[in-house]
Amino acid sequence: MISPTVTSHRRLVLGVLGLVAVLLVMSVLSVVLGARSVGLSTVVTALTDYQPADSDQQVVQARLPRLFAGLLVGAALGLAGAVMQGVTRNPLADPGLLGVNAGAAFAVVSAIAWFGITTAIGYVWFAFAGAAIVMVLVYAVGSLGRDGATPVKLALAGAAVSAMLTSVTTAVLLTDSATFNQHRFWTVGSLSGRRLDVVAQLAPFVAVGVVLALGAGRLLNTLSLGEDIARGLGQRVGTARALAAAAAILLCGAATAIAGPIWFVGLIVPHVARMVTGPDHRWILPYSMLLAPILLLVSDVAGRLVTRPGEVQVGIMLSFVGAPFLMVLLRRRTREL
Amino acid sequence: MALGIVARARRRREVRVGVVSVALAAACFAVFCVSLALGDVDIPIPEVVRTLFGAGDGGTGYIVSQLRLPRALVAVLAGAALGLSGAIFQSLVRNPLASPDIIGITAGASAAAVIALLVFGLRGFPVSVAAFAGALGAAAVMYALAWRQGVSGYRLVLAGIAMAAMLTSVVSYCLTRADVYAARDALGWLTGSLNAKSWATVRTIGPGVAVLVPLTLLAGRWLAALQVGDDLARVHGVRVERARLGLLVLAVALAAVATAAVGPVAFVAFVSGPIARRLAGGGIALVPAALVGALVMTAADVVAQNAFPSTQFPVGVVTAIVGGPYLLWLLMTTNRSG
């Protein structure tokens, strides 16, 4: 089947270690750098001998939940994207395509407008539920019909459901500007001010999703040969799809609940991973899981530095970091995408 | 004998397309008339007709001839342009996801318009010009990126999604930096609206559509030729890259003109092609696509204005609610993918 040779296996392992190293460096940078310039000695003191009275140290401490959120959200989105691209065999599959962002947005807007929940902690669970329910709905609709959840049908179902939900969301936003005034900030996707307790509550979902996703590597390899061959090889295609979908739903739901709708990571990270690892999903998945947080942290740190004393939210920086990268990818790839 | 069968099949299909087109046109006309009669002031149809031909009193006459008639016309023109544009994109790229509102063309218009609205504080016609330029610019960049000895479907859609992501981010960023009243105005534009579209807008969009639609229908010949595959098309004397570029330019221009006039109305371009194809029994079906677009737009506007007693919504809010369920139903009942 698809098994790398011994030498390239070693290369791939080294690659993983390299990525871990880069991730560690980015983690340190995200604590050291920010809108307020804080000296390295202050950073060290804040982490080892915390003095609450010193506002510089408070700033450093405040950066930690941001880092954890970034790691968690990045890993979740990277994995979810890789899983979805594997399951749908569509290199354009991005969690957003299955309606996760539209679902979360609709749920959050409903929470603010109809349930009177105006605190961010309050509507975190709405976001999670909205994302999860819509993905299930899209999957269900896309699976109807004789040939099940083909890539095209999934994408079309996702686009239709997203558009309908976005319509209703926009209608509410236009009539209720107070909700709009909150929603326009949430919808950008941000890691700033994430509460550690919220992140901790959502972490188990990410953990389960990660386990499911990483375990699905072999399944995805078989699926990528085509459904008929996969069935011929004894693979239960429907179960495989359902498991992968469950992983994607958990990961996307939790990530969107923590940081708001962050687009794009799930789309391009698997492509980059694939460029390095080749088509074996058992390597694409861990590479995606490491690359995505790196990309997210780079965007977050960059966002804190470019418009001091202000900040550009990570969701926006990501597009400006990721899109050119994707375009370069498009120019360089000789193989058919 | 085989030729006879093919000829008969082709004729049958042409008849079906013709019947479908006439039916759609009739439906569109009916909705058009309804939109002239309904509103905050309900005007019975005989009164509407009288007003159109000069008679009728000042107040209702003004409402019919200066408010509702141009609005309905803009709806038809923009809807047809969007429907046609979407159908061409989807056929060219052979991917139903390749609709101008998904692959960044309307995102380009939106970004340019939002910058004009929120950064430069412009309103009205300059915003339309910015939107038009933004759409063309985004399309040009996308094409340049995706071009590599020709343009492949996936590459174009991927480049489009990348552009859409970046441009949507620009829009979101601008919306967070503006004060809430200005941001809400921008949201209104971004939804796509036919409100207060007068004869001035008809004069802007009319000539563009009147020129582009016939050109596009003529170019539809190439579309059929390209469907059989590049090599076979070349054998038949079609200059494949030129044909593709020409069709793309026309499709982008149609989307740009419509978006400049009414804003990025979602979903019309996306859904018209598949619906038209289904009604016409397969194939490309350009005229039905244009008519479906016009029908969706006018119907959505009637609903948007009249469904809620205390308020009216921009048409862009309703188009997806009108078109979406039908598309989902199509998905659930088709046996073959796409």
Add this chain to the structure above:
Amino acid sequence: MRSSVRWTGPVSLVLGALLVAGCASDADSAGEPGDARELDSPVTVEHRFGTTTIDTVPQRVVTIDLQWTDVMLSMGVEPVGYTVDSLMPDSTVPWQDLPEGATALPLDDGVPVEQILALEPDLVVGSYSISDQETYDLLSARVPTVAGPAADAVTPWQELVRTAGDVLAEPDKAERVIDSVDGKLNTAARELPQLEGKTFALAQYIVGDSMYIVADEQDGSSLFFQELGMRLYPPVLAEGERTGDTRVNVSTERSDLLRADLLAFLVNGGDESDLSDIPGFDQLPGTVAVLDYPTIVGLNTPSPLSIPYSLEKVEPYLGDAAA
């Protein structure tokens, strides 16, 4: 395909016919005169779309935008239609006493021209919402319409009141309204002389994001505090001048920009307790006034009715800041 070519002709004909029919009925119908009282001399109002001349005292006024609604109400005029600000809880502003029979006009899809004309007004006044030429033309063809000044300019509320006074032939009343409101502010300034020279800053904290601080000395809220003798916190002013923004975006890490004597806060997406998200918040030297949304609107878009309301809400904090 051949079928699409065959349709090109008929389609173009139909499109052309529609356009021709449209152009033919593009004639304006004249407005009808009302039987209202004539003004001694016509009042001409200049605005971004030109000038509007008003000959008769309006009986049926439609007010678009909050300021104009407040101005008309303070002059004792009950509009037949007014636009609602859907940002407000229940879409009503706490300082307004709106007439029962009037129509609330939603701005969900821009200015609802047909709905306004159906009310048969004889004057339409608005500020920023009448924002493009097309809407203005559609309205002004049937009814005298007053729009706001050019895009970035803000008309001081006193001018709006004086215009209303001229149009309603009650200039003395207009002056009385202005004096009463100014009088309240002057009284407050006199009672707290220690406010003179103290610094203020008005900020919005988006929970889970960053802060936006008003850096424009000409903003309604800045004028309010300046009339009490205070001045805009210099570092914020400097930041505004550096970036050219009227509201500067500030990360929560930069609590050094919040060290004004009076810090007015609006918390968006949370409540007062979320302010502790900001590192260094507990060490800020000044008085923190956590205000609600209507009060902030009252400060940002001042009018004869909103200023007394906001003053009442802010007064307790002024005492603290003066100390």
